[in-house]
Amino acid sequence: MTAASTSAVRQARAITRICRLAVGCWIAAAGAASAAALAVLPLPIGLTVTVLIAALCVWPLLRFHRIVPPLSPTVAPTEGGYGELMLAVRQVTAALGVSEPVGLELSPDCDAWLEPRPEGPVLVIGAPFLWWLRVSELRGLLAPVLAGMDAAHDTLIGRARKLVRRLDIAEVHGFPPWPRTVIVAVAEACRIRAEAMERAIGAAAAERARIVEPASRVYAHEQAGLVAVGWDRLLTRLAMPAWRRGQAPETLNAALVAALTELGQRDRVGVGLADRLTERPACDLLDEPGDVDRAVSALAPLVYEGQRIDQQLPWSRYVATVAEPALRAEAADAPDHPLIAKVRALLEADARPHGSGELAAGLRAVVQCGLVDLRLACWDVDWLDGVILRDRAGHVVPVDELVHGLLDNADFAALRDWIAHAGGLRA
Structure with a gap:
């Protein structure tokens, strides 16, 4: 185990200890209240109060452990729809010596991550990357993400991540009868350690991923930054005005390619970008790129504006x-x-x-x-x-x-x- 991995496990233990301490203090406070009730009240009334206090103590603990963080909005594959893309993912995991994700889904976000699900980690890829990155660049971009599979399967790290997500939800929505100040304090203490844990996991994954597409990896990250800027500009200038009128433009990813190609033809920053179009784009790994683009484009207003829009709008x-x-x-x-x-x-x-x-x-x-x-x-x-x-x-x-x-x-x-x-x- 590397120093970074050891640091991640240490931070995960710290998160669980903080949560155990908070739960212990809550139970101790309930026990003290029960003891006081039995001491000052007649026995029948004291027992009744004690039962009520016990219920009040256990009820929020059960509710907290039943919090289910919302899943990211994604486009799941139709039967066999991501076959060649999944094959590319398997090639990366084999090179890294890690297990495969249990599934593969696409998101309108310019990001890629492993999302925990009951059946195991699912790889979520930002669809805009597929339409601009070349196949070798995509492998280089996904390598550090997939190198985190070991951490995704680690029971202690998984428990720590789940606790932090539940605390985030409890902090946002409130969680009576727990005092809000206590929830905020516990969440902040855990969040600091969670950030350190994720940095350690990321450092270990980046070190492990160096063997995959070393020539393309740096360039892939440069292109990913360009994609994010172009995607933001496309959404701001064209998609959002349409969404506000109840229309969802189709094929946003194809429009992104047109935008970045135009940049390569007229902007000094984009010199040489158009030459990349002679290489195979990663979206060719999909069975039906057009259908996937339309599905992701329909999901984009939900991700960025919080609303579903059923009216699809051709660019024409x-x-x-x-x-x-x-x-x-x-x-x-x-x-x-x-x-x-x-x-x-x-x-x-x-x-x-x-x-x-x-x-x-x-x-x-x-x-x-x-x-x-x-x-x-x-x-x-x-x-x-x-x-x-x-x-x-x-x-x-x-x-x-x-x-x-x-x-x-x-x-x-x-x-x-x-x-x-x-x-x-x-x-």
């Missing part, structure tokens, strides 16, 4: 269903400001009722809707920037530059010049 209908109605409503609600009135007049926009709102956002919406109404531009979806406008030649309209010129200097020249230029373009 995104602009008409989500973007344009939202921007036209924002343009209609633009504040009653002289600058916006002049822009409306310049764009010959239809008269719309307008009320309160943020000037910059309202002005941007007025400009966008006005240019579309003039048929000088059309809506489009950019996987990195969200909803944009393209002129008749297919070029991106510099809406931000036009709006900043209006806001900063009340400069209408740039907008007039662009309108004159766009009017001369042919589709």
